[in-house]
Amino acid sequence: MTDRQPLVVMTGVTKTYAGITALDDVDFVVRAGEAVCLAGENGSGKSTLIKLLAGVEKPDRGVISLDGVPHAAMTPTAAAASGIAVIFQDFSLFPNLSVAENIAFGAELAEGARFVRGRHVRELAARTLERVGVPLDLSATVGMLPVAQKQLVAICRALASEARLIVMDEPTTALTEREVRALLAIIQRLKADGVAVIFVSHKLAEVLEVSERVVVLRNGRKVAEGPAAEFDARSLTRHMTGRDLAEVGAAPLDPSAPVLLTVERLSKAGAFADIGFTLRAGEVLGISGLLGSGRTALAKALFGLVVPETGRVTLDGREVPLGDPLRAAGAGIGYVPEDRLTEGLFLTQSILRNVGVGRIEAHGRGPFLDMAGLVEDARDWLARLRVRAPDPEAPVRSLSGGNQQRVVLARWLARAPRILILNGPSVGVDVGSKAEIHAIIADLAAHGLGVIVISDDLPELLATCHRILVMVEGRIVEDIPRMDATEEGLARRLAS
Amino acid sequence: MSSLLGRNETLVAGVILAFCMVGALADPGFLSIPTLMDLLRAGIVLGILAVGVLVVLVSGGIDVSTTSLAIVALYVTTLFVQNVTPEMGWPLAFLLAAVVGALLGAINGLLIAGLGLPTLIVTLGTLSVFRGFLLTFVGSRLISNLPGGLRDFSRAMMIRGTNADGSFYSLPWAFAFLVGVVVLTWFLLYRTMLGRQVFAIGGSMESARRIGIPVRRVQFLVFVYVGALGGLAGIIHASLARVANPQDLLLNQQLPVLAAVVLGGARLEGGTGTLTGTLLGVSLIVLVSNSLIALGIPNTFQSIVIGFLILLGTGLPAWQARRAQRRAA
Numbered sequence: 107m108t109d110r111q112p113l114v115v116m117t118g119v120t121k122t123y124a125g126i127t128a129l130d131d132v133d134f135v136v137r138a139g140e141a142v143c144l145a146g147e148n149g150s151g152k153s154t155l156i157k158l159l160a161g162v163e164k165p166d167r168g169v170i171s172l173d174g175v176p177h178a179a180m181t182p183t184a185a186a187a188s189g190i191a192v193i194f195q196d197f198s199l200f201p202n203l204s205v206a207e208n209i210a211f212g213a214e215l216a217e218g219a220r221f222v223r224g225r226h227v228r229e230l231a232a233r234t235l236e237r238v239g240v241p242l243d244l245s246a247t248v249g250m251l252p253v254a255q256k257q258l259v260a261i262c263r264a265l266a267s268e269a270r271l272i273v274m275d276e277p278t279t280a281l282t283e284r285e286v287r288a289l290l291a292i293i294q295r296l297k298a299d300g301v302a303v304i305f306v307s308h309k310l311a312e313v314l315e316v317s318e319r320v321v322v323l324r325n326g327r328k329v330a331e332g333p334a335a336e337f338d339a340r341s342l343t344r345h346m347t348g349r350d351l352a353e354v355g356a357a358p359l360d361p362s363a364p365v366l367l368t369v370e371r372l373s374k375a376g377a378f379a380d381i382g383f384t385l386r387a388g389e390v391l392g393i394s395g396l397l398g399s400g401r402t403a404l405a406k407a408l409f410g411l412v413v414p415e416t417g418r419v420t421l422d423g424r425e426v427p428l429g430d431p432l433r434a435a436g437a438g439i440g441y442v443p444e445d446r447l448t449e450g451l452f453l454t455q456s457i458l459r460n461v462g463v464g465r466i467e468a469h470g471r472g473p474f475l476d477m478a479g480l481v482e483d484a485r486d487w488l489a490r491l492r493v494r495a496p497d498p499e500a501p502v503r504s505l506s507g508g509n510q511q512r513v514v515l516a517r518w519l520a521r522a523p524r525i526l527i528l529n530g531p532s533v534g535v536d537v538g539s540k541a542e543i544h545a546i547i548a549d550l551a552a553h554g555l556g557v558i559v560i561s562d563d564l565p566e567l568l569a570t571c572h573r574i575l576v577m578v579e580g581r582i583v584e585d586i587p588r589m590d591a592t593e594e595g596l597a598r599r600l601a602s
Numbered sequence: 603m604s605s606l607l608g609r610n611e612t613l614v615a616g617v618i619l620a621f622c623m624v625g626a627l628a629d630p631g632f633l634s635i636p637t638l639m640d641l642l643r644a645g646i647v648l649g650i651l652a653v654g655v656l657v658v659l660v661s662g663g664i665d666v667s668t669t670s671l672a673i674v675a676l677y678v679t680t681l682f683v684q685n686v687t688p689e690m691g692w693p694l695a696f697l698l699a700a701v702v703g704a705l706l707g708a709i710n711g712l713l714i715a716g717l718g719l720p721t722l723i724v725t726l727g728t729l730s731v732f733r734g735f736l737l738t739f740v741g742s743r744l745i746s747n748l749p750g751g752l753r754d755f756s757r758a759m760m761i762r763g764t765n766a767d768g769s770f771y772s773l774p775w776a777f778a779f780l781v782g783v784v785v786l787t788w789f790l791l792y793r794t795m796l797g798r799q800v801f802a803i804g805g806s807m808e809s810a811r812r813i814g815i816p817v818r819r820v821q822f823l824v825f826v827y828v829g830a831l832g833g834l835a836g837i838i839h840a841s842l843a844r845v846a847n848p849q850d851l852l853l854n855q856q857l858p859v860l861a862a863v864v865l866g867g868a869r870l871e872g873g874t875g876t877l878t879g880t881l882l883g884v885s886l887i888v889l890v891s892n893s894l895i896a897l898g899i900p901n902t903f904q905s906i907v908i909g910f911l912i913l914l915g916t917g918l919p920a921w922q923a924r925r926a927q928r929r930a931a
Contacts, residue, residue: 186814198812200805202873203798211802212813214795222793 110137112174113271113302114159114190119168121154128154130326131168136271141293141303143313143334146323147346147538152306155323156273159304160192161185186216189270195279197260201249206231208248208259212267234262237299238292254285261292265301272296273304278312279533282397283562283600290316314338322346339565347538356390356572356588357552363387366556367525369408372417377403378580381417385525385556390547392567393560395577396600402444404577405529405560409441410434421524438524442514444533444560453503457493457513458484460502464517487516491546508532508539515546525556532566544570562600564593576600610867610915614882617911621889628897636771637893639761643773645888647672647839648855649780649881652862653787654831656880659863660791661824662804662872663721667710667729669856671829672836673848674736675703679837680846681741683749692755692841699837700830706732707829711822729856736848745846752841776838783831788877790827800824804872861908862887865915886911 116134120127129151136142146152157163158170161180169176172188199208209231214223231244240258242251248259257277264272278286293303293316307313314320320337322330322345330337330345337345367385372378378400385391395401406412408419413429420426426437434441452460461484462469469480488498491512493505502513511531518526531547532540547570551557559570567574574591576584576599584599625632651668658665679699683690690698706728713724748756761773791797799820803810810817840846866883868875887908894904 182814194812196808198806198809200802200809200873202805203801207798211798215814219795222795222798 110139112136113138113172115169115171115174116155116158117169117171119155119158119165119170121151121158121163121165127326129158129165129323132323132326132328134321134328136302136304138270138302139297139300140319141297141305141317143305143307143317143320144323145307145313145320145342145346150323150346151326152323153275154326156192156275156304156306159185159190159271159273161190186212186267189268190273191264191267191269191271192273193257193260193264193275193277195275197256199248199256199259199263201247203248204245205242205248205251205259206244209234209262209266212263216267230266231262234266237265237295238262239295240288240292253280254282254288257281257289258292261296265296269301271302271304273306275306277305278307283564283597284396286312314342324348343537343541356548356570359386359389359572363389366422368418368420370418370420372404372407372414372419374403374407374412374414376580377412378407378414378577381582383575383582383585385558387554387556388551389573390551390557390559390571392571392574393558393577394562394564394567394574394596394600396562399577399600400580401560401562401577402529405441405527405558408434408527408558409439411441435521435523438522440518440521440523440526442511442518442526442528442531444530451502451510451514454501456499457488457502457505458498460513461487461516461520465520468521483520484516487520488513491516491519492542508535508543511535511539511543512546515543519550523555525558526550527558527560529560530563531559531561532563540566564596567591567596568593609879610865610919611876611879611882613915613918614865614867614879614886617914618882618886618889621886621893625893625897632893632897634765635763636765636769639771639773641885641888641892642777643842644892645884646774646776646780646842647835647852648859648862648888649884650783650831650835650838651855651859652866652880652884653783653877654828654835655859655863656866656868656875656877657787657791657800657824658721658828659868659870659872660804660875661800661821662807663714663821663824664860664870665710665721665725665825665828666856666860667725667732668828668832668835668859669853670729670732671703671706671832672839673850673852674706674732674740674836675699675833676836676840676850677736677745677846677848678702678740679833680745680748680752680840683751684745688749690749690751692751695749695751696834696837699833701833703833703836704826704830707825707827707832708822710829711825714825715818715821733853740848742848744848746844748841748844748846752837753844756841756844774842776842779834779838783834784877784881791877796820796823801873804874806873858887858891858908861912865912867919883915 112135114136116132119129119132121129132155134155144152144155154163158165158180161182161184164180170180171177177184206228210227213230214227228244235242238258238261242255242258248256261272277289281289290312296303305313305317314334314337317334320332320334320342321328322342324346363386365384366387370382372381381404393401393404403412407414410429410431410433418425419428421437421439426439427433458481462480465480465483466475469476485498493509493512493516502510505513532543535543547557547559559567561567568591572588574586574588574596575582576586576596622633651672654668655665676699679695679702682698683695710724710728713719714721756774758775759772760775760777763771765771791800799815802815803817803820807817839852862883863875863880864870865886866876866879868879890907890911891904894907895901
């Protein structure tokens with residue numbers, strides 16, 4: 107496909123922020139109808155590169171050419187006019203407006219329309235949806251749509267503004283396996299249509315499948331480039347991190363390890379039914395299922411956040427009261443939620459406080475709080491989990507995804523739980539941190555903790571678990587030992 | 603269909619019906635044309651102000667300075683017409699009041715869009731500044747002898763009639779201004795790109811910026827428009843009351859105006875709100891404050907009723923949303 111017209115050519119682009127080089131002499135080419143995967147860890151310079159493309163930032167040195175015309179300084183309008191559209195992770199939609207209006211808003215704005223052209227808007231939206239091949243209710247309010255459909259609306263909006271290059275920032279993070287498949291199919295259609303796509307993604311396998319070319323950035327430099335066929339997950343990881351991250355895999359489980367947790371006949375109408383399993387000390391148990399399979403409801407039920415109608419949960423032979431998070435925590439169960447931003451962390455509070463809050467009652471001195479002891483304890487855990495925090499007093503919000511996840515872990519570990527439930531432990535975390543979180547999980551299990559990992563990231567389950575339960579429509583349909591599990595087999599079971 | 607039942611409009615309409623039934627039971631003369639005319643007349647000024655506040659709420663802001671702005675506009679205009687152009691007809695005087703209001707609104711707009719200050723803080727500030735400036739530097743004397751043009755306007759009746767018991771009823775032409783403002787605002791909000799941009803900004807300011815909407819310009823225009831509506835409401839109020847009072851009790855109507863808009867379903871977070879809802883909200887507030895008097899219920903009781911209505915009108919949909927969410931979990 108190299109004979110196609112280059113759409114965007116960046117040569118020798120350099121950008122520094124306050125003396126720190128974010129991009130260093132990078133060359134980058136995208137051709138029409140081509141999908142390029144831009145890989146790199148946090149801070150590698152991928153977001154800077156996108157900002158330069160979108161005209162939000164200006165390069166210190168180097169030239170950006172669009173359709174062969176060099177632009178010394180790209181502006182957002184020049185970028186938009188030449189068909190470059192960036193779809194941010196939050197999609198930048200208007201939740202209060204209809205699907206049709208969201209799709210057509212940018213195009214109408216660019217045409218300088220003064221009045222609302224209702225029929226024109228609906229026709230444009232319908233035409234664009236047809237191009238993508240997915241039917242959506244044009245008059246539905248976007249805020250009510252599920253994430254995958256919001257993403258579709260964002261893609262359609264870019265297409266409606268006659269985008270020729272769509273940059274997608276982490277497009278698969280919030281999607282389930284099946285939705286990712288649908289998205290990739292749409293990308294194939296767009297490519298056939300001559301639209302170029304740049305993927306910025308942490309999830310490597312799926313990106314390789316749909317990309318022609320891979321460009322890897324590390325510390326602001328281009329460290330690798332080539333046809334996607336020449337990369338695999340392992341070599342990509344090596345280029346991104348600069349080291350070989352061997353996935354440790356779960357250490358073999360001691361066959362004499364005692365049973366810690368027993369779940370019997372746990373049911374909740376509309377969520378899950380007749381759930382039963384055991385978890386032994388030192389065991390890492392994976393629970394996988396598509397969105398809506400009941401995996402998250404089950405995890406919440408074990409921690410008392412969802413009240414099951416029937417069933418029994420026993421820990422160390424003692425029954426754990428259902429539907430009461432405080433008593434579940436007291437019994438020794440810890441839960442790290444999927445959405446740590448809204449469910450797990452006090453974002454604006456300091457890192458130390460976030461770790462310490464789980465242990466407030468242990469540091470009571472009469473009615474008062476032993477702040478010094480609490481802080482000491484928290485610092486200790488930050489060090490043990492190797493949280494890279496320049497300043498423990500800084501708000502948690504300032505940390506990267508991987509380090510935020512470690513703060514949540516540290517808070518629970520400080521309470522010395524017997525069982526830890528991790529829901530999507532590495533959602534939105536980069537490759538390097540992911541491997542480290544997996545190592546932490548292995549280490550916890552080696553110390554006798556029972557760990558339950560809930561995830562639809564199959565390689566993650568394979569890398570961490572001794573045993574994987576597959577949930578379909580609220581029931582456990584299979585209990586697969588690690589040695590018998592393969593990614594393809596699991597994916598097939600999930601979709602069944 | 604649950605969405606229709608859960609909507610504020612439906613809820614408010616139901617409460618209005620209930621009120622009317624209670625009114626009819628307590629006073630057989632309640633359901634009559636004179637009562638309707640009284641309510642419509644009382645809703646004119648409140649309605650115009652509420653439509654303005656609706657536009658601000660949709661854009662994601664809040665405006666608590668509109669009644670203060672309206673009083674300044676009505677007094678400055680009356681003073682000017684009385685002293686400089688006593689022969690001026692009401693149309694020009696109305697235009698003048700709208701321009702004064704727009705200028706004051708532009709001050710809000712500059713502080714909010716230009717300096718990026720929060721709308722509540724700015725309008726709380728100007729609420730006090732507008733009024734203080736008027737009383738300190740313009741005048742505090744009540745003008746009870748309105749210029750001829752304004753007097754003429756207040757006498758122009760759309761509907762006039764005599765009841766069976768011989769009592770008179772009438773609806774002033776000022777009501778047509780409320781209708782005009784509603785139609786104009788509907789057109790601006792739903793039929794122009796500017797109006798859609800107001801909704802877009804209220805939905806997500808960051809998204810609006812990214813897509814290339816001139817957010818500051820739109821915000822500025824919103825406050826100018828609301829100012830103009832405030833000035834118009836002010837001069838109509840003075841004309842109907844046949845007095846230009848710099849210490850007018852219209853000032854106390856700020857919270858009822860906001861209450862009407864919120865009852866009508868406009869969300870304080872922005873992006874949501876309808877004219878139908880706002881008009882229903884105004885009707886309910888007017889009904890409560892007027893008919894409770896007619897039914898012999900003390901004035902102080904009204905604020906309790908209005909307060910409960912606000913808690914009910916905003917609390918019930920929020921509670922329903924939470925219940926729906928819990929069911930989904």
